[in-house]
Amino acid sequence: MEKFLFSKIETWVVLLLALLGVIGAVLFASLVLTASKKEYVLNPVDATAIQIAEVPKNAMRLAFGKNPKRANRTERFGDRGGWTPAKGAAPIVKDGYLLLSRYSGDESRHLVELIDLSDLSTKYTWRPDADTLLQGVPRVSNITKFDRWNTRLYEATHPLLLPDGDLIIKDHQSPLIRTDACSRMKWRYSDDLAHHSTNLDAEGNIWVPTLVDPPTGDKGPYFFEDGIAELSPEDGKLLFSISVPEMLVRHGYASLMFTSGGYLNDPLHLNDIQPVLADGPYWKKGDLLLSMRHKSMILLYRPSTDEIIWQKQGPWLAQHDVDIIDDHTIAVFNNNAFDHGKGWYIDGTNDVTFYDFASDSVSTPYKAAMAKLDVKTMTEGLFDFTDQGRLIVEEENSGRLLILDHAGNLVTEFINRAADGDIYELGWSRYVPQALGDAALKTLSQQDCKGG
Amino acid sequence: MEKLLFRKIEAWVVLLLAILAAVAMVFFGWLVHLATKETRHRSTIDNLVLSIAKLPEDAAKMAGRNDPRLAERAERFAGRSGWTFANAGKGLAGDGYLLLSRYSGDEDRHVVEMLDLRDFSIRHVWRPDADILLVGARRESKISDFSRWNRRLFEVAHPLLLADGSMIVKDQETPVMRLDQCGKRLWMQDVDLFHHSTNIDADGNIWVPSRIEPTDPRYGGKFDEQAVAEISPDGKLLQEISLPKLLEASGYAEQMFSAGRYVNDPVHLNDIQPALSSGPYWEKGDLFLSMRHLSMIAQYRPSTGKIIWAKQGPWLAQHDVDIIDDHTIAVFNNSAYDRGEGWFIEGNNDITFYDFASDTVSHPYQAVMKALDIKTLTEGLFEITEMGRTIIEEENSGRLVILDKDKSLTAEFINRAADGRVFTMGWSRYVPRALGDAALGAISKAGCKDG
Secondary structure, three states: OHHHHOOEEEHHHHHHHHHHHHHHHHHHHHHHHHHHHOOOOOOHHHHHHHHHHOHHHHHHHHHHOOOOOEOOOHHHHOOOOEEEEOOOOOOOOOOOEEEEEEEEOOOOEEEEEEEEOOOOEEEEEEOOOHHHHOOOOOOOOOOOOOOOOOOOOOOOOOOEEOOOOOEEEOOOOEEEEEEOOOOOEEEEEEEEEEOOOOEEOOOOOEEEEEEEOOOOOOOOOOOOEEEEEEEOOOOOOEEEEEEHHHHHHHOOOHHHHOOOOOOOOOOOOEEEEEEOOOOEOOEOOOOEEEEEHHHOEEEEEEOOOOEEEEEEEOOOOOOEEEEEEEOOEEEEEEOOEEEOOOOEEEOOOOEEEEEEOOOOEEEOOOHHHHHHOOOOOOOOOEEEEOOOOOEEEEEOOOOEEEEEOOOOOEEEEEEOEOOOOOEEOEOOOEEEOHHHHHHHHHHHOOOOOOOO | OHHHHOOEEEHHHHHHHHHHHHHHHHHHHHHHHHHOOOOOOOOHHHHHHHHHHOHHHHHHHHOOOOOOOEOOOHHHHOOOOEEEEOOOOOOOOOOOEEEEEEEEOOOOEEEEEEEEOOOOEEEEEEOOOHHHHOOOOOOOOOOOOOOOOOOOOOOOOOOEEOOOOOEEEOOOOEEEEEEOOOOOEEEEEEEEEEOOOOEEOOOOOEEEEEEOOOOOHHHOOOOOOEEEEEEOOOOOEEEEEEHHHHHHHOOOHHHHOOOOOOOOOOOOEEEEEEOOOOOOOOOOOOEEEEEHHHOEEEEEEOOOOEEEEEEEOOOOOOEEEEEEEOOEEEEEEOOEEEOOOOEEEOOOOEEEEEEOOOOEEEOOOHHHHHHOOOOOOOOOEEEEOOOOOEEEEEOOOOEEEEEOOOOOEEEEEEOEOOOOOEEOEOOOEEEOHHHHHHHHHHHHHHOOOOO
16 A cells, blocks of 8 residues: 555646546536536436535534524524513413423423413423334335434424323324324324324314325426325324315416426425314305415315315415404414525514405504514414413414413513523414313323323 | 656655545535525626536537527428418418518528518518627626627517518517618617517507616515516617516515525516507506516506506416407417426417406417417417418427418418528517508618618
């Protein structure tokens, strides 16, 4: 070896090699350029070129990357942590519970806690163990990455509490699972992976956005084909499912998803399905309000007849969470998020934007409060109204949850700070009415697994 | 020199240099990868690394491959060239002229020919020389690359013939110019760059899509801020309306900017069609705007600054909206998608009619478009003549067809050069008999030869 290392090479050979090296570098750069311009890299040559070109980025991520569960935009919160009731705020009396879904920096896993809003005490804690719950589920997909399919990174997104203390849980693109009080699996639905919201209809069935994988038809191998699924809470049996893109094409909305401006593999981004629980002048029981972030669209769909009853794009932008307020009004968690060529940003703050079907008008009654409290979550985020009319707002990305009174005044604030000082993300918390929470706690108190 | 070339270097030094070179190559690849990000405002370094990375592609172009003027999907036209006439024979009784705009492979430049549809004789030929016409034009743009600003590549996109024999010309993203009867430039409007259609309104003013530069910084440095421009017959810019700002003010911001992905050309205005008279659904002076990347047709009223009506789809990536009667518009529907593996046409192009009175869509040409396999991925237009015939141009494919009133094929033109290659077209236009006669008379009077 030493003999080789100290052997002599004539300069012209070195210069020739250098010249070949320069040509090789230019050809490599040309390959990278060609591959980078493609929306999806399908052939192995392009994929290898991109992988090599991304070595510096990945090395930096390994060296300096942060815990992906850490919240962002948290500098706004100073050194506050946990629950901080606002000075002078009237106490909350018997206004139900909060199913607080959060990543615990202290336990390095996601927790679901039932909080009594009267005193903000934790009544019960579930600790879903993804390592166990997701065992045996096939992990084959062009779209899902599976990097969160473990106890450390799993998020119990939008957990749904049932009267017997069971939870319906999932992460984004993971099986929908019913767990018992001790977080043991009762059933699991994994034919299609679920994501975003979980809601119950008037019959007690579960509605979740799903991913149709692999995508149907000629939408491209990496197409995120949003589905709508209805499942039975008893056994996780699939009762109804449709592909949203196919439904939109049937109704003449192909141009919303496919045109020539640039292919987008996730053109809709369904992030909420809100079942209509009672008939009203503008909808029928069983209709579904759908929120599609990438179209800034709310759409009223009638599964019984496969009809689009109504749709509206904007003024909400990149919204999450649509809720029915009364028989003629809906409200939307409006992220107000743009990308104007320099990455995403929030135009001002988030908002809860109301739309009145009767007057075809939009109002923003919480605008001032949201601005004052600087509510800003770039993605995700939701709101719930309590039985007594208080507003719960979750800033998922920022690890903060707020409760406001009718007038928009702050009642209390929760910041998901761990003992290490870092703030961690939330996971789609939910208001639990008093009766449901009481019923669940009655069952849970009889369990011996002591929380999760 | 010889002494230097034969000087000895120890192998470990060469190995060390090789490792450093490999690391540098990876970093260089990373810089290229970063520079291609659409959302990134390109720095001088970005432009430099991209220029180097494009060397192989540029070399291939210079070697004669990838001639941008060559037609696509031309294999469908094997064995056919120039004009071919169906059973009805040559000549379209009662109709006017065709302003045939095309690349001439034989002349290695773009030409505009005035054909008399009665006998398909060429009555006049224009050969605009971009090397001369664009002298002195402002070349300031962060988006345009000016690669077609020369005689060889310049396309006279949608030439507009005026009654005095003069012509309004431009390419995609060039100044607008008016040429006199002999092809000499009378004026040039280069405040911004103009593109796609050129149409005249009831007052004789010209409407052309433009791009405002520098773009509003709110939209990003490389944003294509499309605009609706009105130019007087003597070349003055009368107004230029930013379409993104108009869409924002009209409640369509989410159509351009949302969280899915930033697109620097979210609108892509490709036709402005002025309403020449009032009707139950529009007023004289209203403009029908075709926005390809939104698959949207919008009715805009400049007098009030309002969008009166808009419809997205069922047309897809359409070009060319025309007013058919007082309650109907029709759209050249490219039916073009991108579903992750490049653009493609779903079946064939179509001419899709929308009836304002009944709020219904119809496809009266669907069968014939399929039978003739009409396919142009981008561009493409149609015109209905005074006698009710339909002219359809497949720009990308270098073909133009004329259908009779019963939609049967009457004539077909394939823009094939003597060397057998087919070249693209350039937005041809029907010229009514009276206008064509007047223009030809003025040209003849001026004593101009084909130019």
